[in-house]
Amino acid sequence: MGDLVLRKDEDGLTTLTLNRPDKLNALNVALFAELDAHVQAIAGQTERVGVVIVRGAGRCFSAGHDLTDIAAGEKLPRPHFQSDIIERLADLPQVVISAVHGHCYTGALELALAGDLIVASSSAKFGDTHARFALTPVWGLSQRLPRRVGTYKAREMMFTCQTYSGEQAASFGLANVCFPEGSFESDLEAYARAILANSWFSHRANKRLLRETDGLPMKVGLAHEVFRGEGRGPDMEARIEASFRKK
Template sequence: MSDWETIRLEFDSDDVATLTVDRPDRLNALNVDTLEAIEDALEEAEREGARALVLTGAGDDAFVAGADIGYMRELSTPEAQAYAELGHRVADKIERFPAPVIAAINGYAFGGGCELALAADLRVASEDAVVGQTEIDLGIVPGWGGSQRLPRLVGDEIARRLIFFGERIDAQDAHEHGLVGEVVASDQLDDHVADLAADLAAKPAYALRTAKELLNQAHETGQEAGLRYERRAWSGLFGTHDQREGMAAFLDDREPDWE
């Protein structure tokens, strides 16, 4: 495993990887080094064959409180473009990671932190979490995908309100808006997310990867193109070990032995 100063990447016996942003003294804010480390860690988790990935923040206060405002303050337009491209690469790698990604939102998730959570497949918040696209009060707008991913989750009107006003909303409101999938007690978050990740890791990995690609495709193409993609992906699973094993196990009334 690589040695990073601001993140941790850990694996458990179920092939679940946990990527923790570890800057609790800065509320896990994302500077360039941390973003680059997350990018490296995602690549390493993929190489190691993670069957599910949990993304979270260290400490009790923040998931990721946002980008590094001190760094951004004096950026030129070309420098800001490079920073935006780095943030987009990281968010895209989360969205396209070949296994489900769960954002365990254990505290503040503002700006860039909210955007990383939006790129995950599932979002689980502790009851103490507070989330928001707060960039407007810094004189900027979401720059790592929030303007595109947020409306897909919560609808156009809610997304406009959250981005225009820079609102910080609590976990229950985030759940009501569809920004997070569920809210759990703070002291139960880690165990609950670990159970979810273990359940996902126990599924057939190739089929799950294909399902994720199909769901992502629904946001990237029209329905006709998406349906063509689905037909090819569905038929392409036939002849794989997991398809043969899954159907045999069903007919034999036993648990499948996935690859």
Template sequence: MYQDILFSQADGIARIMFNRPSVLNALSPNLIAELTDATQKVALDESVKVLIVTGTGRAWSAGVDLKALNESIQGGHFSNFEVMEMGVAFILALQSMPQVTIAQVNGHCYTGATELMMAFDLVYAADEAQIGDTHTKWGIAPKWGMTQRLQQKVGLMKAMELSFTAQPVSGKEAERIGLVNKSVPLAELEVTVNQVADKILGNSAQTIAAMKKMYYFGANQGLHRGLEYEWDADFKITDREEFLRNFEKNK
């Protein structure tokens, strides 16, 4: 079905793997299109509660495939605007879908890939991973949220340091500065992510979906509007009614 990604689904978890290991899973137009398509389909599948995205080989993704898009680079921007729009569509799908999304960063993760990584709900990295922003190295302005999300994660001065120096950080350092949730040795990464997913599966999917909307609304609109939204929100949550009834009986 797909050429540049691997897709599987079982027991409430969907998994996507970038599958261009010979080029460090660089984000070609086709890979981005397939990634977006798969994500949008998962968003509509009520049997899925968690989406995990990782990479094959030594990289999560080295970022946008500059070789594939070389002819479209003009004046520090990609004239192939469709590619940029596809990346934005993927990010919007990630943050609007009811499922929890997890980036399992197994290796190199640079620039456009780092922008995509920051749009996931949760991020777990290998200690050995290298994560960075190299827009300034290549002379290309970001379009997928680097200048906004990075400073939300690590603070303004640290974000500017990472972007201006174009120097990556290890998974361990990424955890220390708040860029990822947790970093573990690569050999333990898949087990760690699966353990997190299992904990999520045991909770109310409807409540998670509601809280996800509230979290992102507040992150995008600010504290005051976020508090108003949370107070006014009226989400129908029915997947824990029996749990609550049993709780009352056993008190």
């Protein structure tokens, strides 16, 4: 594995760090290839990884798709290379948190939207600037953004190319929460650890239910939950017993 995406594992929490700080973590083909290798490995490690954090090194999450690569006629290993990798990240069985500080523009926003949760720092700056460069999204933004913020807020973001702060992003649902820059690291850690403390079985099963019923009519979705949900996890009895002991 190279050094464009760094992996750190600690007690069930895996952190993937985009590591091109001198380029503001601009997303190029080589970085995506390393991200793909990590994601494919993590997908098979459900017993040792419960939560995945995706973040950027240095001053920001990512300034977006590397425009130098685009201008040079980016050579992809296969069609739809980046969008397939973002889809695999979104479909990980584990909970995925996109931790955003500093810039998160356009292609980087498409990557961040693959997270189940977006945690923003007060320093975060979100924006979709495709229209500024006569581009359209091909990594999922047109589908994931309106599902997260609503169709008309998504239109505003896409049409105006406006930049939004971490606090603004949290106010309209793009980010789940915004933490102060000064305590971002500790707050992010506590947030992830609180999720890890709950049942990993439930997280995986609930994520699958949400994914498989997205867009279904209510009655069809309810039937799916009843007849195809996974029900009780292997640690249910132990967790209930522990709860009684605490009381």
